[in-house]
Amino acid sequence: MDWRFGDFTIIDLIAATTNAFNAALLARRPDHYKHFTVVGILLLGVIGGLAGGIARDLLLLQTPVALLNPAYLILALIAAGTALAIDYRSGQALRSGLFQFATSLALPWYAIIGAAEALDAGLPYLAAVLIGVVSATAGRYLVDLTCRVTPKLFIRSEWYVGTTILAAVAYLVCAAGFRLGVWPATLIAFVAAFVFRYAAMLRG
Amino acid sequence: MDWRFGDFTIIDLIAATTNAFNAALLARRPDHYKHFTVVGILLLGVIGGLAGGIARDLLLLQTPVALLNPAYLILALIAAGTALAIDYRSGQALRSGLFQFATSLALPWYAIIGAAEALDAGLPYLAAVLIGVVSATAGRYLVDLTCRVTPKLFIRSEWYVGTTILAAVAYLVCAAGFRLGVWPATLIAFVAAFVFRYAAMLRG
Amino acid sequence: MDWRFGDFTIIDLIAATTNAFNAALLARRPDHYKHFTVVGILLLGVIGGLAGGIARDLLLLQTPVALLNPAYLILALIAAGTALAIDYRSGQALRSGLFQFATSLALPWYAIIGAAEALDAGLPYLAAVLIGVVSATAGRYLVDLTCRVTPKLFIRSEWYVGTTILAAVAYLVCAAGFRLGVWPATLIAFVAAFVFRYAAMLRG
Numbered sequence: 001m002d003w004r005f006g007d008f009t010i011i012d013l014i015a016a017t018t019n020a021f022n023a024a025l026l027a028r029r030p031d032h033y034k035h036f037t038v039v040g041i042l043l044l045g046v047i048g049g050l051a052g053g054i055a056r057d058l059l060l061l062q063t064p065v066a067l068l069n070p071a072y073l074i075l076a077l078i079a080a081g082t083a084l085a086i087d088y089r090s091g092q093a094l095r096s097g098l099f100q101f102a103t104s105l106a107l108p109w110y111a112i113i114g115a116a117e118a119l120d121a122g123l124p125y126l127a128a129v130l131i132g133v134v135s136a137t138a139g140r141y142l143v144d145l146t147c148r149v150t151p152k153l154f155i156r157s158e159w160y161v162g163t164t165i166l167a168a169v170a171y172l173v174c175a176a177g178f179r180l181g182v183w184p185a186t187l188i189a190f191v192a193a194f195v196f197r198y199a200a201m202l203r204g
Numbered sequence: 205m206d207w208r209f210g211d212f213t214i215i216d217l218i219a220a221t222t223n224a225f226n227a228a229l230l231a232r233r234p235d236h237y238k239h240f241t242v243v244g245i246l247l248l249g250v251i252g253g254l255a256g257g258i259a260r261d262l263l264l265l266q267t268p269v270a271l272l273n274p275a276y277l278i279l280a281l282i283a284a285g286t287a288l289a290i291d292y293r294s295g296q297a298l299r300s301g302l303f304q305f306a307t308s309l310a311l312p313w314y315a316i317i318g319a320a321e322a323l324d325a326g327l328p329y330l331a332a333v334l335i336g337v338v339s340a341t342a343g344r345y346l347v348d349l350t351c352r353v354t355p356k357l358f359i360r361s362e363w364y365v366g367t368t369i370l371a372a373v374a375y376l377v378c379a380a381g382f383r384l385g386v387w388p389a390t391l392i393a394f395v396a397a398f399v400f401r402y403a404a405m406l407r408g
Numbered sequence: 409m410d411w412r413f414g415d416f417t418i419i420d421l422i423a424a425t426t427n428a429f430n431a432a433l434l435a436r437r438p439d440h441y442k443h444f445t446v447v448g449i450l451l452l453g454v455i456g457g458l459a460g461g462i463a464r465d466l467l468l469l470q471t472p473v474a475l476l477n478p479a480y481l482i483l484a485l486i487a488a489g490t491a492l493a494i495d496y497r498s499g500q501a502l503r504s505g506l507f508q509f510a511t512s513l514a515l516p517w518y519a520i521i522g523a524a525e526a527l528d529a530g531l532p533y534l535a536a537v538l539i540g541v542v543s544a545t546a547g548r549y550l551v552d553l554t555c556r557v558t559p560k561l562f563i564r565s566e567w568y569v570g571t572t573i574l575a576a577v578a579y580l581v582c583a584a585g586f587r588l589g590v591w592p593a594t595l596i597a598f599v600a601a602f603v604f605r606y607a608a609m610l611r612g
Contacts, residue, residue: 036358037360040359063264067322067331070328131475148352148354150442154554162447241562266469
């Protein structure tokens with residue numbers, strides 16, 4: 001067991017938690033909901049929260065950290081449960097705004113940490129961006145497939161893929177180009193991607 | 205090539221065989237059948253039979269044993285072929301009862317062996333349960349997706365996920381808690397899960 | 409970064425390029441098209457082009473070469489972009505014939521290189537064939553799932569799976585049986601599979 005919390009682990013746990021929250025909200029939306037049980041929605045939250053990191057670790061040929069450190073599964077379950085509780089108690093307007101906000105909030109983290117770990121593993125920049133995009137979109141892709149909805153990745157979606165590329169590239173420029181530390185590079189990349197995405201969504 | 209048959213391999217082959225049989229039966233059911241060819245149903249049997257073990261091995265960063273030992277593919281093909289032969293020759297009532305029975309029979313094995321191998325690999329208990337659930341449900345998940353049906357995992361399904369958690373936890377309690385050997389722990393976990401699941405299905 | 413181009417890499421790049429071209433054409437066909445954006449179709453091209461090789465590398469427990477060598481992603485994007493350009497400028501009859509031709513052209517490569525790498529890794533022949541089939545069909549499988557179409561693998565499809573088995577077996581017979589070099593064995597296997605498949609399609 002490995003309860004260590006280095007910088008990468010903290011960023012990774014933020015990614016897992018925000019994406020699990022977002023996936024559980026998504027599974028309750030009318031176009032996605034397919035008479036899921038509560039267990040089903042918690043599971044979809046876990047898949048949406050952990051799939052990105054597991055895909056990244058397998059591509060880098062590492063044992064998935066989500067298996068070594070129990071904090072991942074626990075936080076993903078708590079986040080999905082919280083989303084479910086909020087969803088049951090809130091009105092339609094709040095839900096919709098909350099979901100848009102949660103998507104923008106969740107999207108950049110896995111792109112950043114995916115690019116960061118690929119860079120650390122000595123992969124070329126192009127592969128670091130690719131791993132960032134794969135990590136950031138794998139969870140949503142699986143949830144969409146499971147809900148039998150055309151995956152958002154491939155359709156008109158307010159710069160969904162573009163945002164993940166921006167986050168990964170911004171991190172690489174800050175960390176490899178300007179030699180900033182993990183946290184400054186992460187925060188700059190997050191703010192850039194969050195603002196870009198939220199603006200794209202408001203413009204519709 | 206590696207034709208060895210240790211305790212884990214025998215349990216694993218039981219898992220592969222029963223799940224392949226079950227997947228081929230499933231692919232012939234009216235809600236799942238999508239004009240598949242015989243080759244298609246054999247393939248779905250192989251996927252349903254081997255996907256759980258392959259997912260487990262990849263998560264544990266091991267070369268999938270189903271690739272090293274040809275017995276896996278051979279038994280999965282025989283099991284799927286047998287299911288197809290029975291399906292063609294039997295009436296609707298027998299088919300439906302047989303399928304329910306086969307599902308209960310197939311479900312616990314991958315949960316048990318997944319938990320057992322994760323325990324052996326030194327992963328924390330929570331990860332062992334998670335790997336048990338993933339191994340036990342991966343095959344059915346892929347077959348449901350391929351047949352364009354909402355995956356059973358997430359909908360009302362007579363304790364489908366609960367049964368896999370019970371099997372994995374029961375094995376861990378017996379093997380890590382009471383220090384029972386692989387076979388006693390496996391049989392206790394199997395009986396507990398099988399009885400639980402079959403009872404849940406009969407009560408509907 | 410690793411820009412080396414050994415024999416296996418060249419065959420693998422042909423596989424990635426032809427499959428990416430084919431996947432982008434496929435995503436534009438009326439039964440598959442689901443209002444994808446240009447970015448979506450390029451992504452589907454990348455998935456169709458690289459998924460087979462990534463699946464093979466993961467099953468062989470190797471870091472995916474598509475991540476180490478940037479040529480894979482670049483060629484896949486160029487191939488998908490070319491397919492899109494041709495698709496926009498051509499009539500229905502040309503498109504349909506082109507797609508059939510491109511499928512036959514793309515199908516054998518991953519089956520051959522998958523069998524070749526499994527042989528090199530010392531796996532049994534049966535596993536080499538299995539890895540050949542998985543590599544050759546993984547990309548199309550994911551694209552079909554994403555487009556919410558029953559995967560071609562499992563339905564009447566002019567010997568789709570049979571062709572991949574033939575290509576893998578022919579390579580193994582030439583390379584392991586007759587001790588031919590990589591290129592002669594590859595070309596014999598390719599011609600056998602291409603002719604077989606094209607003939608099967610013309611006979612309908």
